Amino acid sequence: MAEQPWNRGLAFRRCLVSVLTLLGTLTYATADEPQDYRSRNFVVHTDLPKEDAEQLLEKMEVMLKMISRYWGAPLRKPVECYVVVDDSNWPPADLPAQARPIVQSGGITIAQGTRRGNVFNLTATVYASSKFGTAQHEAVHAYCYHTFGVTGPTWYAEGMAEMGNYWKEDDSSVTAPPYVIDFLKRSRSKPLSEITDNNQRTGDGWQNYAWRWALCHFLVNNPNYRDRFRQLGISYLKQGTTSFERAYASQLQELDFEFRLFMQHLGVGLNAESTAWNWKTRPRKPSTKRTMTTKVYAKRGWQATNAQLTQGQQYRFTTDGKWFISSEEEVGVEGNANGEGRLEAVLIENFQLSEPFELGSSGTFTAPGNGQLVLRCRDKWTQLNDNSGSISVKIQAGREVAGRDAAADVGVESR
Ligand SMILES: [Zn+2]
Known part of the structure; x- marks a missing residue:
């Protein structure tokens, strides 16, 4: 196999821009001057008040514990995060020009370093708005860059990053916010092939992120598909060649049926296991004698x-x-x-x-x-x-x- 040249420079994911226009401006108390906070795996620079910053670090550590367990790999090195309440609190030198407009309502993760195939040395930095769980979302991308060198195809990378945003410890039921659920309930159903299309671009609107999250949540939690989904994800992250269609080729009709059932009953508290179907029971016709x-x-x-x-x-x-x-x-x-x-x-x-x-x-x-x-x-x-x-x-x-x-x-x- 031909050697790929060393890939030097930038990789990035830009996410969730435009949520703010839907929700209107939310006001947050601010500590004005950005401060530094540290936990085991994160360094956070933020103008959030101290209590909120510490709470954010705690949430990110819990989320990291869950995703590390899910992907079976610890984070290789700490992640640096800039979490912004109001960018006017940040001197020009403290935020890259590329990130400044994005952190007003979204986030971006910038990875720098070298990568050749599965050999890589990347350092990912998160720039995120303090709103909507954006920092947790971006931290999932940073974990993937540090641990695997890539984040996977867009639908998977963004769907799993939204999982990181909504994941709650010891609770696998749906916890997405109401505007995401309302949007999905109002939408026409989307074919699996459209959600998992490999030609999608990152940062293409929260509505697409909502569909990717829904499919990832369903596949992570439905017992008929979850083992294969974990294998598929690890294959994506280790740059294997498996595609979604190939991974589920023998089950696509069943998967499509169960996903539609999941979407039909979607709501906070829905457990994806309750929409799993038992295809193994072979029915027979009852008779007057057979009970x-x-x-x-x-x-x-x-x-x-x-x-x-x-x-x-x-x-x-x-x-x-x-x-x-x-x-x-x-x-x-x-x-x-x-x-x-x-x-x-x-x-x-x-x-x-x-x-x-x-x-x-x-x-x-x-x-x-x-x-x-x-x-x-x-x-x-x-x-x-x-x-x-x-x-x-x-x-x-x-x-x-x-x-x-x-x-x-x-x-x-x-x-
Ligand atoms: Zn993202």
Whole structure:
């Protein structure tokens, strides 16, 4: 393989410019004269008040601990950060001219040094606004430059840097700010290929960052995809050749379905695990003689049963148990007065979901379509984390529908 020439000079990422125009100007108390603060892995120069500066260092250390654990590599050397409240507090010599306009509402990480393939010696410096978690975001880029020499393709670098901004210790649920979530909820859905397109440029607007964050958050936390995503990320950072499409080639349809489900229910508190789908349960058609039994957990999202239903066929079901829809509220499978805690169902066929329909504690119902029966405890998707308990559901075919021989269906594998 031909040797690459030594790459000397600058690499940089410029991020999150334009958030301010959306939110308007926020006022921050300022200590005026920039001061220096140090922690184990960061040196921060800032005009933030002392208490805020110390709090920022603490947050950055926690974030660094989490990303180092995630990528399985410690930071190689401390990162220097300039965190700016008001650039008029900064003498001309204290901020590079390139960074000055950017730190008013965004951030930039400038890496200097040498790199040849995987051999590098880079020093990254962060210049960031004190607002919107920009310093944490930029610190993720600086960690990647110091540890791997690169930050990866734009969608990955910026999505993971936003993860660094929102990451909370011991909490893997969604914690992005309301304006990010509102924007994503209002947007038309974006194809995976568009979010992961390699021809994107850094600093192209917070809306694109929001999509990259959403996909990274989903892939970091969904148990069906997270191991492969970690491998893909390490391959990006070690300059391997794996692409997103190649990494998930055998699962793209499933991944697309689950990502759309995640985006549909997106909100603060949503756990990406609750939108993970169980594709392994192979459904069969219940008959009047064969009873299908499934356990349904209150804490989880849609849960596949082993029953494949036929449109127009009547089914009987019974349930056993109670569950909690908060740390205190125990309810039966009928649910409370607001219908929370009630057993509800959908059918899935060819990656399409039917409209949800209610079941309750026992009774009969007619299948509204063909598909695998999927169940859950009805509760706000963003409030499943404090649920507990499970119920057992038994289902069998009811009386035969005219023109259809239910017994003939016994033993038929549907997928
Ligand atoms: Zn960035």
